[in-house]
Amino acid sequence: MTQWTSKSTGSVEKIVNVTNPLNADNSSNLNYTVTPPNAENYSLYLSQKDLNLEHTSALPSWNKSQVNFGYDSPLTKHLPGKGSVLNRSDSDAPKVLVVDDHPASRMTAAALLAMEGYEVIEADSGFSAVELVTQNQPDLILLDVMMPEMDGFEVCQLLKQDEHTRLIPIIFVTALNDRRSRIRGIEVGADDFLSKPFDRVELTARVKSLVRQKRLNEDLDHAEQVLFSIARAIESRDPNTGDHCERLVDLGRAFGKYLNLSRNQIRDLMWGGYLHDIGKVGIPDAVLLKTGGFTPEEWEVMRRHVLIGEKICQPLRSMRGVIPIIRHHHERWDGSGYPDGLKGDEIPYLAQVFQMIDIYDALISERPYKRALTPKEALTVMQEETAVGWRNPELMQKFAEFICNSKSSNNIL
Known part of the structure; x- marks a missing residue:
């Protein structure tokens, strides 16, 4: 079932569908948490055998239950209408931001993605896109190139230079097929390209692949941050x-x-x-x-x-x-x-x-x-x-x- 919700001035609209296209593929059953691969290796309360400390029976006076790393994971969120905080997993619909100054093109992409189970947010300009990315942290951005004031190249470059948004994959959508535009898109950090008019199968396949890759990258990024947090906690002991x-x-x-x-x-x-x-x-x-x-x-x-x-x-x-x-x-x-x-x-x-x-x-x-x-x-x-x-x-x-x-x-x- 697809539900359409309109926001205030009409410049930003959202489509929500409760089904998740990633669930159709068992191979993409990713656990979107901060637990890194081989998580047993990351326990702060390591066993004597793991630490190879055969000459002492003493372990550190602190363990993982006593340490607050100051790491507030962005991997959890409140679901609408729910009272508890849940770990983000594949049961959540991936969020896609569609950016295009032409309403017809924007609505076409939004409708196609909504049919596939994505939560869609729309922006009609580069400036509003940057603001919505900060507010919503989408899983992917479908970005038109030719827009007034701030074009797609500028938006992409700005987001890829920001530590908080650099992992969000960006697909450029354009009617421009010339080599120069694609090279410039690659230079500013675009992850993929799509040409107008949309091919539904190609659109959903590219979006699904990049969303999966983003979640893998985030797992890795968060695992690294956990290590740095451990290191800072160790330094604070002395x-x-x-x-x-x-x-x-x-x-x-x-x-x-x-x-x-x-x-x-x-x-x-x-x-x-x-x-x-x-x-x-x-x-x-x-x-x-x-x-x-x-x-x-x-x-x-x-x-x-x-x-x-x-x-x-x-x-x-x-x-x-x-x-x-x-x-x-x-x-x-x-x-x-x-x-x-x-x-x-x-x-x-x-x-x-x-x-x-x-x-x-x-x-x-x-x-x-x-x-x-x-x-x-x-x-x-x-x-x-x-x-x-x-x-x-x-x-x-x-x-x-x-x-x-x-x-x-x-x-x-």
């Missing part, structure tokens, strides 16, 4: 570190650009700033927060944080470039580091780069057991460590040049 992770993110971005690293490598460095010590979730407070020196047994437990961190992040493909940083950021150039005793260029390059910014930030930061060193003093300490074989000499020289240049130009210091 008030002495301050904003160590945030500083590492900024340093990683700046040093990565200085080394002319690729965009993905710089992203991995920045993510490493947040996630390099996520494995400390499995280290008992008695060890992690100890102010004095470690016993040999306690040091063995502490060193395992890199292996725990690797295990936590391993199920996510997007973390493949970060995992070498997590596991190997305590290796040393002469092979005296841990966990694998790698030597020289056996150590992954990004782990070597990350070591530089991690050690530098620790040296210039105040701790209860030491004063904050000046940049010059910190570089001297790092160069001394390089001389005894702990660091990559060539990379150390580049890092020293980077710090000196940054200091003189007031870029980051």
